[in-house]
Amino acid sequence: MTATALLPFPPDRSRGGGWFGRTRRSWADRRADREHEQECWAFAEHLRFVWRDACEGVGVSRTTDTATGPTVRTPRVGRIVVDRPTTVLVELLPGQEPQDLSRVGDRLAHSLGFETLRVVPHGGRWVRVELLDQDPLTEPFALPRITVGTCQDPVLLGRDEFGDALGHTFADAAHVALQGQNGAGKSQFAYGLLAQLAAADDVRIAGSDITGLLLGCPYDGTVHRPWQATGTADLEEHAALLERLVGVMDERLAALPDRVDKIEPSPAVPLFVVVVEEFPGLLRAAGAMPKLGRGERSVLDRIRAANLRLLSEGRKVGFRVITLAQRAEAEAMGGGYARDQYALRLSFRVPGDSLEMLHGPAVRELAERHATAEPGVAVLSAPGRDVVRVRVPYLGAYAEYCDRIAMTARKEP
Numbered sequence: 001m002t003a004t005a006l007l008p009f010p011p012d013r014s015r016g017g018g019w020f021g022r023t024r025r026s027w028a029d030r031r032a033d034r035e036h037e038q039e040c041w042a043f044a045e046h047l048r049f050v051w052r053d054a055c056e057g058v059g060v061s062r063t064t065d066t067a068t069g070p071t072v073r074t075p076r077v078g079r080i081v082v083d084r085p086t087t088v089l090v091e092l093l094p095g096q097e098p099q100d101l102s103r104v105g106d107r108l109a110h111s112l113g114f115e116t117l118r119v120v121p122h123g124g125r126w127v128r129v130e131l132l133d134q135d136p137l138t139e140p141f142a143l144p145r146i147t148v149g150t151c152q153d154p155v156l157l158g159r160d161e162f163g164d165a166l167g168h169t170f171a172d173a174a175h176v177a178l179q180g181q182n183g184a185g186k187s188q189f190a191y192g193l194l195a196q197l198a199a200a201d202d203v204r205i206a207g208s209d210i211t212g213l214l215l216g217c218p219y220d221g222t223v224h225r226p227w228q229a230t231g232t233a234d235l236e237e238h239a240a241l242l243e244r245l246v247g248v249m250d251e252r253l254a255a256l257p258d259r260v261d262k263i264e265p266s267p268a269v270p271l272f273v274v275v276v277e278e279f280p281g282l283l284r285a286a287g288a289m290p291k292l293g294r295g296e297r298s299v300l301d302r303i304r305a306a307n308l309r310l311l312s313e314g315r316k317v318g319f320r321v322i323t324l325a326q327r328a329e330a331e332a333m334g335g336g337y338a339r340d341q342y343a344l345r346l347s348f349r350v351p352g353d354s355l356e357m358l359h360g361p362a363v364r365e366l367a368e369r370h371a372t373a374e375p376g377v378a379v380l381s382a383p384g385r386d387v388v389r390v391r392v393p394y395l396g397a398y399a400e401y402c403d404r405i406a407m408t409a410r411k412e413p
């Protein structure tokens with residue numbers, strides 16, 4: 001008995017079949033191609049047709065008075081490629097910038113029958129509008145096992161809507177504010193940042209954490225732990241810790257040589273990353289402490305004062321504050337002046353007014369969508385760049401954070 005050759009199932013008709021078979025197949029293929037092209041062409045025409053209405057609807061058109069009456073001008077549509085993603089080349093009106101379209105991107109995309117869009121500068125006044133069926137930030141991604149050896153190296157913050165990785169170097173003089181509702185992903189993000197930083201020789205992870213999860217136990221036995229206060233049992237410890245950090249800051253300021261206005265962090269003079277987890281909660285807890293005798297400073301005042309000094313004077317001498325809050329109201333962040341000190345700002349899911357409070361009116365168009373953002377999706381703003389939406393990396397279960405810190409953080413000598 002001859003062995004039966006295994007055949008593909010369903011039968012592979014792409015090979016063989018003789019001349020007649022190939023001709024017949026190519027007719028069918030060509031017909032399918034033609035039909036597809038016709039559908040694409042019709043869809044492109046449909047997009048051209050609805051583009052004008054969509055632009056008028058979202059306010060990126062311009063009305064000018066002419067001799068024959070008012071004329072509405074919209075950004076001009078050039079080539080349309082129907083694919084994944086469908087792209088439309090668009091010539092902006094004089095004076096318009098790509099941000100004028102991206103600011104209303106979601107509403108424009110919905111009017112065109114898509115979920116969202118990206119605007120990519122193309123040259124001159126032309127931009128490429130990429131129409132997307134789904135939010136590019138939908139897919140979570142895991143934080144690779146990366147650590148930085150020094151604060152001069154960038155840590156991974158997340159990926160933007162184009163899939164580009166965004167990094168941040170803690171040697172850059174920026175304090176970081178994180179806000180987000182319960183379960184929006186603040187802690188995960190902070191775990192990821194600290195897990196990347198903990199191995200750096202020239203970094204000390206310091207700060208106050210009333211939850212005792214972000215700081216504290218995971219750092220036992222490491223060089224970072226002596227600079228951390230945790231829990232709510234002894235709030236005076238939090239005030240004392242922040243004052244101790246202010247003491248180091250003052251020594252560094254006093255020791256600055258002539259004609260030098262900042263220090264370069266090194267293993268001998270490390271950069272202090274001062275994490276303040278749930279700062280409004282810390283202030284509330286300190287505010288609820290029993291009144292002290294006359295002339296004594298309350299723990300609340302001491303925490304506020306030390307926090308403000310670290311924020312306003314610490315940047316040049318190696319202090320970076322990372323503050324986490326559910327809602328970054330001025331009062332909850334230690335006052336409007338204190339809040340103004342944060343250069344890098346991330347908002348996880350928050351109501352629209354909270355988003356605008358931290359990032360300014362430029363994010364108004366994002367507010368509605370961001371109020372229901374998935375955990376791990378944040379709005380990020382930093383000096384000198386446009387506000388972007390990002391997906392931050394996911395580190396995993398809390399035990400994974402503890403393991404990474406235990407494995408990588410430098411042990412106490």
Ligand SMILES: Nc1ncnc2c1ncn2[C@@H]1O[C@H](COP(=O)(O)OP(=O)(O)OP(=O)(O)O)[C@@H](O)[C@H]1O
Nearest residue numbers: 140181182183184185186187188375376392393394
């Ligand atoms: N980057 C992410 N990617 C995917 N899922 C995430 C991400 N971050 C958080 N999550 C999911 O959301 C859950 C809540 O996240 P997390 O504990 O960080 O929120 P939170 O803002 O710190 O909340 P809380 O204020 O209650 O501590 C996580 O357990 C995880 O399931």
